[in-house]
Amino acid sequence: MLSGCIGDDFTGSSDLANTLSKQGMRVTQYCGIPTTNADPAVEAGVVALKSRSIPAADAIAQSLAALDWLHAQGCQQFLFKYCSTFDSTPDGNIGPVADALADSLGARKVVVCPAFPGAGRTLYQGHLFVQDRPLNESGMEHHPLNPMNDSDIRRFLARQTTSRVGHVAFADVRRGAAVIADALTREDAMDARLIVVDALSDDDLMAIGEALDGLPLLTGGSGIAMGLPRNFRRKGLLSGQGGTWQGVSGKAVVLSGSCSAATRDQIAQHRDAGRPAREITADDAVAGQVDPAEVAAWAIAQDALPLIYSSADPARVKAAQQTHGRDRVAAAIEALFANIARAVVAAGMARLIVAGGETSGAVVEGLGLTALDIGPEIAPGAPALRASRPTGDITLALKSGNFGGPDFFAEASTVLRGA
Ligand SMILES: Nc1ncnc2c1ncn2[C@@H]1O[C@H](COP(=O)(O)OP(=O)(O)OP(=O)(O)O)[C@@H](O)[C@H]1O
Numbered sequence: 001m002l003s004g005c006i007g008d009d010f011t012g013s014s015d016l017a018n019t020l021s022k023q024g025m026r027v028t029q030y031c032g033i034p035t036t037n038a039d040p041a042v043e044a045g046v047v048a049l050k051s052r053s054i055p056a057a058d059a060i061a062q063s064l065a066a067l068d069w070l071h072a073q074g075c076q077q078f079l080f081k082y083c084s085t086f087d088s089t090p091d092g093n094i095g096p097v098a099d100a101l102a103d104s105l106g107a108r109k110v111v112v113c114p115a116f117p118g119a120g121r122t123l124y125q126g127h128l129f130v131q132d133r134p135l136n137e138s139g140m141e142h143h144p145l146n147p148m149n150d151s152d153i154r155r156f157l158a159r160q161t162t163s164r165v166g167h168v169a170f171a172d173v174r175r176g177a178a179v180i181a182d183a184l185t186r187e188d189a190m191d192a193r194l195i196v197v198d199a200l201s202d203d204d205l206m207a208i209g210e211a212l213d214g215l216p217l218l219t220g221g222s223g224i225a226m227g228l229p230r231n232f233r234r235k236g237l238l239s240g241q242g243g244t245w246q247g248v249s250g251k252a253v254v255l256s257g258s259c260s261a262a263t264r265d266q267i268a269q270h271r272d273a274g275r276p277a278r279e280i281t282a283d284d285a286v287a288g289q290v291d292p293a294e295v296a297a298w299a300i301a302q303d304a305l306p307l308i309y310s311s312a313d314p315a316r317v318k319a320a321q322q323t324h325g326r327d328r329v330a331a332a333i334e335a336l337f338a339n340i341a342r343a344v345v346a347a348g349m350a351r352l353i354v355a356g357g358e359t360s361g362a363v364v365e366g367l368g369l370t371a372l373d374i375g376p377e378i379a380p381g382a383p384a385l386r387a388s389r390p391t392g393d394i395t396l397a398l399k400s401g402n403f404g405g406p407d408f409f410a411e412a413s414t415v416l417r418g419a
């Protein structure tokens with residue numbers, strides 16, 4: 001294994017796995033920290049954690065344990081993947097985890113670059129944009145778990161870290177890999193360890209990737225990985241053999257706990273197309289009034305693609321959180337989706353489309369999946385996945401909240417079936 005990656009949620013990890021796979025690496029996504037060694041054919045291993053919204057001390061402990069395992073697999077370079085909208089709170093977890101990984105590796109010049117231009121996330125003068133809006137006006141200010149109220153990533157990160165935060169601005173980035181490498185050395189000489197790097201396009205990310213060749217640790221969204229496979233290829237370290245992903249033909253279901261704007265549009269499109277949809281309210285989830293087996297029976301009885309969702313608009317989310325408490329309602333809904341996932345698979349569903357990072361983590365953990373093979377891309381940042389199971393393989397799409405076009409659910413259902 002050459003590239004050792006730690007993702008702070010499950011959808012983000014599949015986004016990163018997709019990028020590395022498209023750039024020609026043989027990738028496996030691990031669900032949590034594996035207890036056995038990796039297949040020696042794997043060139044990039046992505047350990048998916050559910051550490052984005054947990055206490056910082058727990059996120060650090062899990063990330064360091066993942067780092068140990070990746071180290072033991074022989075990795076030469078390590079990548080900490082977080083969200084392209086920098087989802088975190090002033091207490092963490094991005095800064096504390098990046099600091100802990102850097103301490104453990106003795107790493108300096110640690111790049112911080114959430115940019116993902118393919119999904120509309122760009123970083124300019126240290127400020128993060130989603131399409132044409134600054135992060136704090138993009139809808140992310142309403143996120144149920146980590147409302148993002150500051151687009152200045154340098155300022156926001158400085159609240160999470162004891163390290164000095166540096167910056168390589170676009171004026172340097174546009175001049176290519178050698179200038180970027182010099183700028184990182186300049187920031188390092190000024191004692192900045194975490195260095196925010198601007199990026200507006202895939203070309204910028206390729207140049208940044210080239211400048212990062214040989215550095216032990218980098219952090220960012222999936223975009224920061226774009227230029228890395230080329231560094232390994234230049235040294236003749238890649239086999240050039242792709243994976244062996246195949247679709248499955250069983251029935252499909254959509255599970256959505258994501259309250260992001262793109263997911264709510266996808267739900268509206270699904271309903272407008274007259275496809276079956278079943279809403280689970282926060283009140284019913286908290287009261288334990290939903291029977292997963294009954295919901296699964298409803299889903300399996302549908303002819304068209306069924307959708308089971310708790311997704312709600314910001315006003316309803318806020319009301320539910322005020323009534324029940326934010327963590328309690330999230331925990332109840334995630335536990336319910338884990339149980340529904342078990343019930344739908346037991347009922348014979350073989351293709352699962354899951355919307356939302358926390359929701360995906362709950363579903364994958366609920367199903368006890370340990371590793372996922374990476375298949376074709378469904379939409380930018382969202383690949384098809386396949387999990388081996390003794391009782392029959394399943395295919396999955398783990399969609400980040402704000403990814404995918406309006407008809408993502410139907411498109412994913414087709415791709416998961418394969419050729
Ligand atoms: N109706 C609701 N009321 C309150 N909270 C909800 C409701 N529905 C879902 N949630 C919670 O909101 C959170 C949504 O997070 P999740 O990561 O699944 O989606 P997302 O933030 O859109 O996705 P991503 O992190 O990939 O961008 C989950 O913890 C979920 O349990």
Ligand SMILES: O=C(O)[C@@H](O)C(=O)CO
Pocket residue numbers: 009011012013015016082083084085116221222357381400401
């Ligand atoms: O980077 C992103 O936007 C996604 O991969 C993600 O992490 C959303 O949960």
